[in-house]
Amino acid sequence: MKPEHINVPVLPPNRHLDGDCRAVASVLSRVGDKWSVLVIMLLASGPRRFNELKRMIGGISQRMLTLTLRGLERDGLVTRTVFPTIPPRVDYELTDLGRGLRKPVEELGKWASEHVPEIESARERFDGKNDR
Amino acid sequence: MKPEHINVPVLPPNRHLDGDCRAVASVLSRVGDKWSVLVIMLLASGPRRFNELKRMIGGISQRMLTLTLRGLERDGLVTRTVFPTIPPRVDYELTDLGRGLRKPVEELGKWASEHVPEIESARERFDGKNDR
DNA sequence: CAGGATCCACACGGATACTG
DNA sequence: CAGTATCCGTGTGGATCCTG
Numbered sequence: 001m002k003p004e005h006i007n008v009p010v011l012p013p014n015r016h017l018d019g020d021c022r023a024v025a026s027v028l029s030r031v032g033d034k035w036s037v038l039v040i041m042l043l044a045s046g047p048r049r050f051n052e053l054k055r056m057i058g059g060i061s062q063r064m065l066t067l068t069l070r071g072l073e074r075d076g077l078v079t080r081t082v083f084p085t086i087p088p089r090v091d092y093e094l095t096d097l098g099r100g101l102r103k104p105v106e107e108l109g110k111w112a113s114e115h116v117p118e119i120e121s122a123r124e125r126f127d128g129k130n131d132r
Numbered sequence: 133m134k135p136e137h138i139n140v141p142v143l144p145p146n147r148h149l150d151g152d153c154r155a156v157a158s159v160l161s162r163v164g165d166k167w168s169v170l171v172i173m174l175l176a177s178g179p180r181r182f183n184e185l186k187r188m189i190g191g192i193s194q195r196m197l198t199l200t201l202r203g204l205e206r207d208g209l210v211t212r213t214v215f216p217t218i219p220p221r222v223d224y225e226l227t228d229l230g231r232g233l234r235k236p237v238e239e240l241g242k243w244a245s246e247h248v249p250e251i252e253s254a255r256e257r258f259d260g261k262n263d264r
Numbered sequence: 265c266a267g268g269a270t271c272c273a274c275a276c277g278g279a280t281a282c283t284g
Numbered sequence: 285c286a287g288t289a290t291c292c293g294t295g296t297g298g299a300t301c302c303t304g
Contacts, residue, residue, distance in 0.1 A: 025169055027244035027251075032164015034277075050286050061278055066287065076254025087285040088284080097250055104240040111236045112159035118229055119159075122208025166297075182266050193298055198267065219265040220304080 030075060035060055035068045037105060040094070043078065044102050047093035077101060162207060167192055167200045169237060172226070175210065176234050179225035209233060 031037055035057070042048060042056055054065050069092055072078040077098035083089040094102070163169055167189070174180060174188055186197055201224055204210040209230035215221040226234070 025166075026248070027240065028160075028164045028169055029166070031240075032160045034161070037160055054286095062287070063279090063289095064277060067277090074255055074258040075251050076258075077251075082286095085285095088287085090286060097247060097254075100247070101243060104236070104243045107239050108159065108163075108236040111233065115229060115232070116158070119207050119209075122229075123206055126206040126208075186266095194267070195269095195299085196297060199297090214266095217265095218304095220267090222266060 030071065031101070031105065033068070033071075035064060036072060037109075039065075039068055039072065040077070040098065040101065040105060041109075043092060043094045043098070047081075047091045050090050050092070053092065072098070162203065163233070163237065165200070165203075167196055168204060169241075171197075171200055171204065171224075172209070172230065172234065172237060173241075175224060175226045175230070179213075179223045182222050182224070185224065204230070 031040070038057055039053060042053060048056070050062075050065065050069075053069075054060060054062060057065070060068075069078060069080065073080050073092075076095055079093050079095055081091045081093070083091070163172070170189055171185060174185060180188070182194075182197065182201075185201075186192060186194060189197070192200075201210060201212065205212050205224075208227055211225050211227055213223045213225070215223070
């Protein structure tokens with residue numbers, strides 16, 4: 001019953017690379033999927049309900065939101081709390097582990113937003129040279 | 133002729149999220165693919181040749197190495213220098229932009245290697261609960 | 265040596281319909 | 285409301301063969 005979407009690619013054994021590289025790759029493939037970071041950053045401001053997240057993200061299907069949240073929950077980054085009310089209510093919240101991840105992700109985000117222009121112009125130069 | 137592998141998912145317009153989130157997502161999907169980080173970290177120690185990288189990584193096909201390097205080159209993170217000798221020789225090297233990315237990636241890597249045990253035990257707990 | 269070209273499998277992700 | 289189930293297209297990545 002393992003969610004389909006959580007398979008962190010297990011790299012083949014390779015003594016040329018130390019374990020750290022694999023750890024990085026593993027975390028990045030969790031965090032680097034299409035939605036996880038957005039969810040993490042949205043949960044940074046406090047617990048959220050399912051449809052609340054769905055509305056905030058806007059472009060996500062409930063299937064993908066479910067899978068993303070399951071993946072994060074499985075990795076211990078997010079908790080899922082069910083209130084047995086009618087209608088049902090489920091809160092998602094970052095764990096301490098998840099909150100710890102926030103900082104390095106934001107670092108990367110800072111770097112990203114500072115360098116998007118450079119990257120985009122690099123892309124245009126590259127594409128201009130290669131399909132014309 | 134754009135490489136197939138560089139399509140950063142363009143999220144649908146959404147005024148609930150600021151541009152930073154998208155930038156993060158964009159960079160993460162570049163850096164979060166299966167091989168980019170490993171290549172970046174290997175290039176951190178200096179320029180490398182194609183097959184040298186291939187050997188160091190070990191589990192990668194030349195197809196994927198090519199696509200990964202093209203993607204990084206397209207984004208201006210890596211330079212590709214061809215020496216017109218026989219046999220041919222091509223060096224890949226981080227650009228200043230690429231070297232700048234090294235730091236935040238290593239931050240994330242540090243976080244990763246520090247927390248793999250927690251994550252893995254969280255996974256085991258989760259899987260234990262759900263398929264039994 | 266450094267790739268380009270092809271073929272193929274499967275994982276990822278979207279849309280829709282249904283449920284407790 | 286918060287999901288689950290199903291169907292289905294596409295993207296991602298591996299293997300193999302070929303070339304300047």
